[in-house]
Amino acid sequence: MQFTTIFYALSMLFLCAFAAPLEVRQETVSNVQCTSKTALDFHTSNVALLQICGGIAGTIQKCQGAPTSTTGQSGNVRFAITPVIKGDTINISKGRWEQGIKAAFAVCGxxxxxxxxxxGGATKGDVNVVYGTA
Structure with missing residues (x-):
């Protein structure tokens, strides 16, 4: 019985040592321009972040209704999204949206x-994002 427990523990240790590292998906962002040096309110920004597309909080995983533009606003904080290709519709997923925000914050703060x-984020291409005050 003790041999089995020791063997199991050593096996798990060996497998974990050689397991492939988990990689976080990093969305591609380009044309990042920081438009201010003053940070906006953290809580208000998080609320605004989830207000795009009429609200993607909770179980909703993707922009609904195929809008050609959308905003998320809370207090004086606003996110605005428009497709790069005029007339295209937005279908950005919550995961892609949040990873894109993190990537932009990695550049600007x-x-x-x-x-x-x-x-990505639109049916035919990319989306332009503006984050700032309303």
């Missing part, structure tokens, strides 16, 4: 206003 282009 947490909650620093920016403009950027996120890869």
């Amino acid at each position: 947490q909650n620093i206003p920016f403009t950027a282009t996120f890869a």
Whole structure:
């Protein structure tokens, strides 16, 4: 019995040592321009982030209704999304949206206003994102 437990523990240790590392999906963002040096309110920004497409909080995983533009606003914080290709519709997923925001914040700083282009997010291409004050 003790041999089995020791063998199991050593086996798990061996497998974990050689397991492939988990990689976080990093969305591609381009044309990132930081538009201010002053960070916006963290809580208000998070609420606005989930207000795009009429609200993608909770179980909703993707922009609904195929809008040609959308905004998410809370208090004085606003996110605006438009497709790069005029007339295209937005179908960005919650995961792609949040990863794109993180990638832009990695360039500008947490909650620093920016403009950027996120890869994908529209039926035919990319989306332009503006984050700033309303």
